[in-house]
Each structure stands twice: as C-alpha cells, then as structure tokens.
Amino acid sequence: MRVLLTSFAMDAHFNGSVPLAWALRAAGHEVRVASQPALTGSITAAGLTAVPVGADHGLDEMVKGVGDSVLSHHANQSLDPDAPGQLTPAFLTGWDTMMTATFFALVNDDPMVDGLVAFARDWKPDLVLWEPFTFAGAVAAKVTGAAHARLLSFPDMFLPMRRAFLAQLAPGPTAGDGERRGAHTEDSLGQWLEWTLGRYGVPFDEEAVTGQWSVDQVPRSFRPPSDGPTVGMRYIPYNGPLPAVVPDWLRVPPTRPRVCVTLGLTARTSEFPNAVPVDLVLKAIEGLDVEVVATLGAEERALLTHVPDNVRLVDHIPLHALLPTCAAIVHHGGAGTWSTALVEGVPQIAMGWIWDAIERARRQQELGAGLHLPSHEVTVEGLRSRLVRLLEEPSFAAAAARLRTEAASEPTPAEVVPVLERLTAQHHAHGRRRPGGTSPSCVS
Amino acid sequence: MTYTDTDETATDESPAAPEEVEQTDSELGRHLLTARGFHWIYGTSGDPYALTLRAESDDPVVLARRIRESETPLWQSAAGAWVTGRHGVAAEVLADPRLSLRHADLPGPQRHVFSDAWSNPLLCHIVPLDRAFLHASGADHARWERSAAPVLGAAAADGHRKSAERVHQETADGLGAAFDLMADYSRPVATEAAAALLGVPDAQRTRFARACLALGVALDAALCPQPLAVTRRLTEAIEDVRALVGELVAARRAEPGDDLLSTVLSAGSADSAGSRAQDALAVGVLTAAVGVEFTAGLINNALEALLAHPRQWALLGESPELAAGAVEETLRHAPPVRLESRIAAEDLTLAGQDIPAGAQVVVHVGAANRDPEAFLAPDHFDLTRPPGPGHLSLSGPHTALFGAFARLQAETAVRTLRERHPRLAPADGVQRRMRSPVLGGVLRCALTTSA
Numbered sequence: 032m033r034v035l036l037t038s039f040a041m042d043a044h045f046n047g048s049v050p051l052a053w054a055l056r057a058a059g060h061e062v063r064v065a066s067q068p069a070l071t072g073s074i075t076a077a078g079l080t081a082v083p084v085g086a087d088h089g090l091d092e093m094v095k096g097v098g099d100s101v102l103s104h105h106a107n108q109s110l111d112p113d114a115p116g117q118l119t120p121a122f123l124t125g126w127d128t129m130m131t132a133t134f135f136a137l138v139n140d141d142p143m144v145d146g147l148v149a150f151a152r153d154w155k156p157d158l159v160l161w162e163p164f165t166f167a168g169a170v171a172a173k174v175t176g177a178a179h180a181r182l183l184s185f186p187d188m189f190l191p192m193r194r195a196f197l198a199q200l201a202p203g204p205t206a207g208d209g210e211r212r213g214a215h216t217e218d219s220l221g222q223w224l225e226w227t228l229g230r231y232g233v234p235f236d237e238e239a240v241t242g243q244w245s246v247d248q249v250p251r252s253f254r255p256p257s258d259g260p261t262v263g264m265r266y267i268p269y270n271g272p273l274p275a276v277v278p279d280w281l282r283v284p285p286t287r288p289r290v291c292v293t294l295g296l297t298a299r300t301s302e303f304p305n306a307v308p309v310d311l312v313l314k315a316i317e318g319l320d321v322e323v324v325a326t327l328g329a330e331e332r333a334l335l336t337h338v339p340d341n342v343r344l345v346d347h348i349p350l351h352a353l354l355p356t357c358a359a360i361v362h363h364g365g366a367g368t369w370s371t372a373l374v375e376g377v378p379q380i381a382m383g384w385i386w387d388a389i390e391r392a393r394r395q396q397e398l399g400a401g402l403h404l405p406s407h408e409v410t411v412e413g414l415r416s417r418l419v420r421l422l423e424e425p426s427f428a429a430a431a432a433r434l435r436t437e438a439a440s441e442p443t444p445a446e447v448v449p450v451l452e453r454l455t456a457q458h459h460a461h462g463r464r465r466p467g468g469t470s471p472s473c474v475s
Numbered sequence: 476m477t478y479t480d481t482d483e484t485a486t487d488e489s490p491a492a493p494e495e496v497e498q499t500d501s502e503l504g505r506h507l508l509t510a511r512g513f514h515w516i517y518g519t520s521g522d523p524y525a526l527t528l529r530a531e532s533d534d535p536v537v538l539a540r541r542i543r544e545s546e547t548p549l550w551q552s553a554a555g556a557w558v559t560g561r562h563g564v565a566a567e568v569l570a571d572p573r574l575s576l577r578h579a580d581l582p583g584p585q586r587h588v589f590s591d592a593w594s595n596p597l598l599c600h601i602v603p604l605d606r607a608f609l610h611a612s613g614a615d616h617a618r619w620e621r622s623a624a625p626v627l628g629a630a631a632a633d634g635h636r637k638s639a640e641r642v643h644q645e646t647a648d649g650l651g652a653a654f655d656l657m658a659d660y661s662r663p664v665a666t667e668a669a670a671a672l673l674g675v676p677d678a679q680r681t682r683f684a685r686a687c688l689a690l691g692v693a694l695d696a697a698l699c700p701q702p703l704a705v706t707r708r709l710t711e712a713i714e715d716v717r718a719l720v721g722e723l724v725a726a727r728r729a730e731p732g733d734d735l736l737s738t739v740l741s742a743g744s745a746d747s748a749g750s751r752a753q754d755a756l757a758v759g760v761l762t763a764a765v766g767v768e769f770t771a772g773l774i775n776n777a778l779e780a781l782l783a784h785p786r787q788w789a790l791l792g793e794s795p796e797l798a799a800g801a802v803e804e805t806l807r808h809a810p811p812v813r814l815e816s817r818i819a820a821e822d823l824t825l826a827g828q829d830i831p832a833g834a835q836v837v838v839h840v841g842a843a844n845r846d847p848e849a850f851l852a853p854d855h856f857d858l859t860r861p862p863g864p865g866h867l868s869l870s871g872p873h874t875a876l877f878g879a880f881a882r883l884q885a886e887t888a889v890r891t892l893r894e895r896h897p898r899l900a901p902a903d904g905v906q907r908r909m910r911s912p913v914l915g916g917v918l919r920c921a922l923t924t925s926a
Contacts, residue, residue: 089593096593100516124531125515132512133593141501217909219508222703226500 032455033061033154035171036079036182037147038162039088039138040070042271043297046367047184047248048162049077050267054444055451063154065147067138076272084146088138094302101129102304105385107405109393110188112195112255123196124217131219139167144227147171158455160246163189166224169239174231176460180451181242184266185366186253186394188387193220193240243458246447250373250438253394262450265441268351268371271296275349281356285322287341288358288422291377292316292325295365296347299328306406307363307382309334313342315414316361321422324353351375358428359421361414363406364388373400376435378427380417382406399430500703507700509589510601514699517553524552524837527814528598528699530912535813536854539842549826549836554598556816556835557828560842562849562864564826568838569870571825574817576872577610578833585610599816599835601700607693607713607764608757609873615757616872622742622751623758626672626735629879635668639883642667643891653902656920657775661888662688665770668884669762673723674734683719683763686712691768694873694913698816701910713764720759724752735762758876765873768914770881772811773802774888775905775917780805780856781889782901782922787858791893798889801858802882806844807866808856811881813841814913815871840867896924 034055038045045066056062056079064074065082074081093101104125109117144167151159151171159179161168172179200218225235244260251263273296292312298305309331316323317339324343327335338344350368354360354375362368364383369391372379379401381392392403402417421427442450498506517525523541543560549568552558559565568574577585584603589596604610611619625631646664654660666684675683689712692701696709724736728748731737739755781788781801791797815838819830830836844866845853851863869878892899902921908914 093593097513097516100519104515104519121531125519128508128515129512132509133516136505136508141505219511222504223508226504226703230499230501 032157032452033063034451035063035065035082035151035154035156035159035168035177036161037065037159037165037168037171038070039090039143039165039167040067041090041138041297042070042073042300043295043365043367044162044164045070045073046269046271047266047370048160048182049079049269051160051182051246051264051444051447052077052079054448058445058448060448063150063156065150067143073272077269082150084150085140085143088140088143090134090138091302093133093137097133098302098304101133102385104129107384107389107407110192110387110390111393112191118192118195120199123192123199126192127196127217128219131223135164135166135220136223139165139170139227141227141230143167144170144230148174148231151175151177157459158451161242163187163242163245166227166239169242170224170228170231170233173228173233173239178455178458179242180262180454181245183245183247183249184370186249186387186390187245187247187255187257188390190241190257190259191255244454246451248370248441250434250441252398252434252437253391255390262447262454263441264447265438265443266370266374267444268349268367268374270347270349270351270367270371273347275352277352278345278348280343281348281352285356288321289356290316290319290321290323290418290422291350291353291357291360292323292327292342292362293350293360293368294327294331294363295368296328297365298363299330305331305363306384308406308409310336311409311411312361312414313337313339315409315411316342316418319415319418319422321358324348324357359418361418364392366391369395373431373434374438376428376431378421378431380404380414380421382409398434399426400434401427401431503706504703506588507601507703507706510596510598510700513596513598514554520553522553524556524558524839525554527839527912528554530695530699530910535841535912535915539813539839539845542839543842543846547826547828549828551828552837555595556599556837557825557830558837558839559826560839560846561826562843562846562867565838565840565843565867566870568817568825568836569815569867571817571823572613573820573823574836575613575820576616576817577612578818579820580833597835598698599818601698602696602706602709604693604697604713604764606710606717607690608761609693609697609764611757611872613872616876619739619754619758619761620872620876622739622754623735623876626738627876627880632879632883635880635883636887638671639668639887640891642671643884643887644895647891647895650896650924652925653921653923656778656922657771657917658919660892661771661774661778661917662767664888665767665774665884668770668880669767672735672766672880673720673759673762674727674732674736675719675723679719682715686716686719687763687767688712690716690764691771691914691916692908692911693764694768694812695908695911695916697913698814699910699912713760716760716763717756720756720763723759724755727755728752735759761873761876766877766880768916769811769874769877770884772914772917773805773881773885775920776809776811777802777805777885777889778892778899778922779901779905779920780809781858781893782899784856787856788893788899791858791889792897795890795893797858798886798893799882800860801889802885803866804856804858804860805885806868806882807850807860808844809915810840810844810866810868811915812868812871812874812913813839813915815840815867838867840870843867898925899923 063082064079067087068083069087071081147167148171156177159168159172160182163181246262248266350371360372361380364381383392384406395401396403514528523538527538548561548564549559584605585600586603587597689708727737736755817836819834821832849864902923905920906918908916
C-alpha cells in the first residue's frame with residue numbers, strides 16, 4: 032500500500048515517526064514523508080523519501096515575537112484532566128485559542144495544507160499517518176478518502192484536554208448558557224479546521240482532530256485514559272539527523288556509575304527556550320563519585336562557569352548507545368530523551384516544566400522510576416540529593432527495569448505493519464467511494 | 476475622507492468609496508483567530524486592557540477599575556494601545572481633534588493584515604468597517620452632525636416625543652407577564668424609532684430590523700474579533716443596509732420629505748448634490764449600525780439599574796420627571812458604549828506621555844465615568860445625582876450623533892414602563908454576549924410584569 036507520513040517541520044516531532052516508516056518500507060510498502068521544505072534534510076538523513084510541501088512555517092518567528100506569553104500560559108500547568116482545579120474553563124479556552132492561532136494554524140498554514148492535499152490527490156495514498164498536531168494530514172486524508180491515523184510519540188495529553196474543553200463548551204444546565212455559547216462558540220480549533228476543510232468542500236467532524244485511530248508508542252502506564260481506538264507500538268529510539276557514531280571511549284565500561292546529562296537538541300535548533308540552568312546542574316554533580324557524560328552544544332557550554340573534573344563534555348552522541356552504560360540520566364524532559372531512557376531502563380531526573388513534559392516526569396516519579404524536578408525549582412542541593420537517591424536506592428533501577436519490560440512487551444513497528452494494513456483496508460474509501468473533494472474555492 | 480462628485484445612490488459605487496475587499500473564509504478566519512490569539516496572549520500578563528478585549532469571563536467593572544487605577548493616568552497596554560480610565564485625561568483625549576477614528580496616513584479601508592506578524596500587530600481596526608462609515612474622519616463627522624441636527628440634535632428631541640410615546644406605549648401594552656427586555660422591548664422600540672427617522676417603508680421594516688440585529692456587533696467587531704460567521708453576517712448586513720438606505724436616499728432626492736435623510740440632503744454643509752447624497756447615506760447607515768444598538772443598550776441598562784434599586788424604582792413612580800435623571804445616571808454608571816478608540820494623527824504629548832503618530836489611544840468611558848476624582852460615590856447608582864462634571868458617554872462622534880435620540884427613547888422607555896408596569900421585576904440574571912467589550916451587548920434579560 033501507499034503510506035504518506037507527515038509532520039510539520041520540527042525534528043522533535045518528526046523523529047518519532049522514523050522507525051515505523053522504516054518498517055513499512057522494509058515490508059515493501061511505498062512510503063513518502065511530507066513536510067515543509069525545512070525538514071527535507073532530516074527526512075532524507077533518516078533514509079526516507081521526502082516530499083516538500085508548502086513553504087517553511089514561521090514557528091521560530093512566533094516564538095521570538097510572543098512565545099514568552101504563550102509559554103507562560105502553559106508553564107508549570109498540569110494537563111492531567113483528573114488533577115483538581117487545573118484544567119479550568121479559562122485555561123482551556125486560552126489553550127484552544129492561543130495554540131490554534133499561534134501553532135496549529137501556523138504549522139498547518141494554507142500553503143502547507145494545499146501542498147499536502149495536492150500531493151495526496153496525485154499520489155493517492157491508502158493511509159496517512161500524521162504527527163498529532165499536523166492536522167494537514169487529516170485534511171488530506173479526508174479530502175482524498177484515505178484512511179488516517181495519528182502517530183503518537185509522546186503521552187497524549189491533547190485529546191483528553193480537547194474532550195474536557197468540548198465538555199465545558201456544551202450547553203450547561205444554566206438557561207441561556209447554550210445560547211450564549213452558541214452565538215459565540217469559542218472552539219477555535221474546530222472553526223479553523225471547519226474553514227480549512229471547507230476549502231475542499233469537505234465538512235468538519237471531530238475525526239479531523241482524533242484521526243480514525245492512533246498508533247501510540249508510549250508505554251501503557253503513561254497513556255491517559257482514551258476511548259479512541261489505539262494500536263500500541265514499541266518505541267524504537269531514533270536520535271535524529273545528527274550522525275550517530277559510537278566513540279572509542281564508549282566501548283570501555285565505566286569504572287564508576289555513569290550519569291548522562293543532556294538538554295536535548297530542540298533548544299539548539301529552534302527558538303524554544305531551554306529553561307534548564309545547566310551550570311547549576313553540573314555544580315550539583317560535582318564531587319559525587321560518578322562519571323558524567325554531558326551532551327551540550329556550544330551555546331550551552333558557553334553558559335558554564337566551570338566544568339567539574341568528573342564531567343566529560345560531548346556535543347552529541349546516540350543516546351541509545353550511551354544509556355545502556357548509564358546508572359541515571361538528568362535531562363530537560365523532552366520526549367525523545369525521556370522515551371529512550373525509558374526503553375533502556377535508566378532512572379531519570381526529568382526537569383520538565385511545560386506541556387506533557389510535566390506529566391511524563393510526574394507519572395515517572397509516581398511509578399518510582401525517576402524524580403520530577405521542574406527546571407524553575409532546580410537548586411544545587413535539591414538536584415544533588417535527588418541524584419544521590421536515584422543512584423543509591425535500588426527501587427529506582429528496579430522500577431525503571433519494570434518499565435523497560437513493559438515497553439518491550441509492545442509489538443515492534445514491524446509487527447504493527449500488518450495491523451495497519453488491516454485497519455487501512457477497513458477505513459479507506461478506495462474501491463467503495465472515493466470522494467475527490469472540490470477545488471479550493473477562492474472566494475466564499 | 477472626501478468623496479468625488481459622483482452619485483453612489485444613482486450609480487453602483489463612487490470610485491472613491493471604500494471598496495469591499497473579498498477574503499476567503501480561510502483568510503478572514505485566520506485573521507480573526509490570530510487577533511483573538513493576541514488578546515489572549517497579551518492577557519496572560521494580567522494586562523487589564525487585554526483582558527477587557529478578551530471579554531471572556533472577567534468582571535468588566537473590576538477591569539475598568541484596574542485600567543483607571545494604573546500608576547500613570549495614560550499607560551501603554553501590552554496590546555499596543557495607550558489606555559486611560561481617568562476622567563480628566565479621557566475628556567482631553569475625546570476633545571482632541573488630533574485624535575481620530577482613522578489613520579491619517581492610511582486612505583481607504585482601515586485594514587491591517589497581521590496573520591503572521593508576531594510583533595506589534597495593529598489591533599486598532601480588527602476588521603475594516605469603512606463601509607459602515609465607522610472609521611470616518613473628524614471633519615466628516617462634524618459635517619454629518621451639523622446636517623443631521625434639525626432631526627437628531629438636542630433641540631429637535633421634543634418634536635419626536637409624541638410619536639416616541641405612542642410607540643413605547645403600544646409596545647409596553649403588548650408585553651406578556653414574562654418577556655425579554657432586549658428582544659421584546661428595547662430593540663423593537665429602538666429599531667422602530669430608527670426606521671421612522673429614516674422613513675423606511677413598512678414593506679422594508681422586517682429587512683431593516685434583521686440588518687440592524689446583525690449590525691449590533693459592529694462597534695464590538697472593530698476592537699474585538701468576532702467569530703467568522705458573525706463577522707460574515709455583519710458584513711452582509713452592512714451591504715444590505717447600504718443598499719436599502721441608498722434606495723431611500725434616491726427616492727428622497729426625487730421627492731423630499733421631513734425625515735432624517737431628506738434633512739441631510741437639503742443641508743447646505745456639503746459642497747455638491749453628490750456629496751450630500753453620500754452624507755445622507757452615511758447618516759442613514761450609521762443610524763442602523765450605531766443608533767439602534769446604542770439606544771437599545773441604553774434602555775436596557777437604565778431598566779437593569781432601576782430594577783436593581785427598588786427604592787429608586789419606587790421614587791420614580793412618585794416623581795416621573797426623574798426619568799431624565801435616571802437616563803443621565805445610566806449614561807454615567809453603565810454607558811452603552813464603554814470604549815472609544817482613536818488614532819494619533821501626529822506625534823503628540825498626552826498626560827505627560829509621548830504618543831507617536833499612528834498610535835492607538837483608547838478611552839475607557841466606563842472607567843472614567845466612575846473616577847472618584849470626578850464623581851462622589853461613583854459606583855453608586857443614584858437617579859437624583861446632582862449635576863456635576865459630565866459623564867463622557869456622549870463624547871464620541873458616534874455617541875454624540877445619536878445622543879439626543881437615545882436619551883429621548885430611553886427616557887420615554889423609563890417613564891412608560893414605570894407607568895404601565897409598576898411591578899416590573901427581573902426574572903433571571905442578564906446574559907451578555909461574549910466578545911462584547913465595547914457594548915456589553917445584552918443577549919437576554921428576562922423580566923416579569925406582575926411579580
């Protein structure tokens with residue numbers, strides 16, 4: 032079959048789709064990866080076939096212009112729908128409004144959606160797998176009749192929030208509330224998708240938000256309750272487009288417990304701020320009887336006032352090669368780092384402060400496999416004492432090992448491919464009815 | 476804005492008239508969405524003006540107080556605008572001819588495209604409402620006010636009293652035991668009065684009323700992005716009312732009457748027949764776009780305040796002549812137009828602040844009207860409040876044009892309802908539209924006549 036994968040151009044959001052793309056290709060399927068031109072290098076570096084569509088999005092310009100405010104709305108805010116007093120109507124409305132205006136409609140702008148739809152009309156994919164914020168994938172699928180699913184590589188906080196948001200929009204018991212809401216529905220995401228699909232003559236329904244099903248690479252323990260159909264898949268680490276090379280020193284077993292410190296790659300390649308006080312992190316580790324491998328870029332190194340003797344600085348290194356040699360990892364909370372540490376069974380201190388990074392770290396702590404230390408709370412003593420606990424209390428390693436086992440119990444991407452073949456045959460409209468959609472109308 | 480000497484009412488459009496700009500749903504929707512996003516973004520810092528524009532769930536009176544009590548009398552909001560809620564500065568701004576509804580250096584539609592401009596977007600004209608004559612120059616407004624004065628001026632108000640009383644009494648007598656003040660009284664009488672002013676023929680009254688309803692969001696839409704569908708309905712209503720008024724103007728040119736349009740057509744202030752026809756079109760469209768909602772809002776706010784103060788309602792029964800004071804106090808306490816937005820035509824200094832040309836200056840009328848520097852016990856509603864420094868509710872070009880008209884209608888409403896329905900009482904709270912920071916538009920206000 033023909034499978035079109037799509038992610039807006041950002042490595043951290045694209046990387047999670049690479050192993051499944053390999054599996055599909057290796058099973059003999061035709062695979063294309065569509066994104067804005069800026070991702071072409073990353074797609075081809077992963078050995079995949081790129082289809083550039085639209086023009087580069089202005090996410091970095093947005094973050095430079097108003098990112099502080101947008102991020103401050105979400106900073107240190109729990110996204111757990113069960114956490115009391117967190118997902119208030121005001122928060123959810125702000126989230127829906129700001130994220131749609133500054134993010135969803137930006138990375139899925141008209142040229143991107145038009146380009147993807149045009150390619151899908153030409154190439155006629157059977158299945159579109161889309162990164163969960165790349166709604167252009169859902170639009171292209173709905174316009175061409177392809178089956179479509181979300182491909183998750185981080186815990187899905189989005190759909191439970193979306194449900195909570197829609198529930199509070201629904202007419203309440205107060206008379207007049209529905210009328211008030213009805214006159215001015217605040218569902219920005221729904222409205223944007225409605226006029227976006229409307230350009231092709233396709234009506235909006237919630238499936239454009241949820242996909243027909245989801246492929247979820249997050250271990251079950253971290254999946255928020257979901258009533259949508261889900262195909263579990265094992266997370267296979269892929270570290271992104273930087274060369275993955277094993278250095279000689281890594282082949283020598285460490286003599287002391289090894290600790291990895293990393294702040295990920297996203298802060299290096301985008302305007303998203305790195306909130307981790309890296310100098311404090313290294314100071315916290317100084318003097319401990321451990322050896323540290325810190326993957327820091329040039330800008331991050333520039334923030335260091337002093338590099339302790341027990342720290343080895345490297346620019347980058349494939350985490351899946353490094354982590355099996357590590358007793359613990361201290362990191363910024365990013366999804367790729369977190370997932371890789373999880374499948375390698377390494378206890379983590381995650382310094383997540385925003386979005387699902389908070390929930391990943393919080394849940395990890397709940398399950399005993401790590402500790403959550405939000406970046407704004409980092410102190411030398413606080414981090415040092417947590418790291419000492421991670422290294423000295425065997426329960427952390429034991430819990431991390433349990434999660435590694437849980438992760439490994441999920442089917443591999445290769446094993447998921449036949450499931451996708453079956454679901455695609457069930458869902459796609461080929462052979463039955465293939466709505467061609469209409470041309471985008473120029474004037475409403 | 477000046478018009479060439481062509482006749483819009485005879486031909487389709489004057490070449491100099493602001494053009495209707497067609498945008499796809501995607502373009503317009505994205506624009507509105509982004510503006511809404513900016514209001515949310517700027518509100519995250521707690522900025523009271525940005526929160527006012529969000530018009531979501533925060534208490535507008537509390538936000539107005541925060542705007543007034545800001546450290547400097549005139550301060551710059553994160554949303555870009557210079558904002559004041561102090562009575563003295565507000566009065567100064569509203570009287571300053573260097574501050575106008577439009578950009579001095581931007582001829583034609585007041586349109587700002589910013590869907591991907593993430594720094595310093597212009598949020599002063601969210602949608603261009605030039606076709607409704609809502610972004611006109613001070614000179615245009617002065618001419619319209621002058622030429623409409625024989626009908627809309629304060630001196631002319633008494634001449635309309637009899638017919639107003641008749642309409643209000645008929646409407647009041649037709650009310651059931653339970654009714655909605657806005658839908659069943661305020662808006663119908665305001666619409667009827669406006670239609671009578673313009674001489675809208677009976678056959679067109681339903682069309683006119685429908686257009687006025689959709690136009691009711693116009694003043695809000697200029698500052699606060701409305702949803703796409705609401706914006707589309709507004710735009711359609713503007714075109715419809717332009718067509719309707721245009722037909723009336725053409726008819727009055729052939730056969731003058733004593734209505735508002737004929738009065739403007741016969742005024743000597745414009746320099747040609749064509750521009751007089753344009754002026755008549757402008758005044759007619761503004762009557763529908765501003766006059767109706769402004770008047771209905773004033774009636775509603777007056778009744779809401781009086782019914783919330785039963786002793787004052789009782790007092791009004793003993794002394795019906797207090798109706799005028801009740802309306803005046805409503806204008807101060809609950810102005811039907813809360814925000815006035817201006818653009819600086821040149822670099823100027825206001826309240827010690829340097830305001831560059833092109834900057835937006837916003838007066839929070841609701842806040843200024845409750846400035847304790849100007850009013851004793853400003854939060855208290857008192858229909859016997861002695862005359863003092865004036866409220867600023869009729870100091871904008873739109874509110875000034877329709878001030879006498881709205882006053883007369885509201886005073887008649889208060890008198891009539893007090894007389895015909897002395898036991899009038901709220902049945903339920905008042906529901907206001909979301910995204911209505913300027914008008915606080917009433918969606919429903921259930922009352923009973925026999926409590």
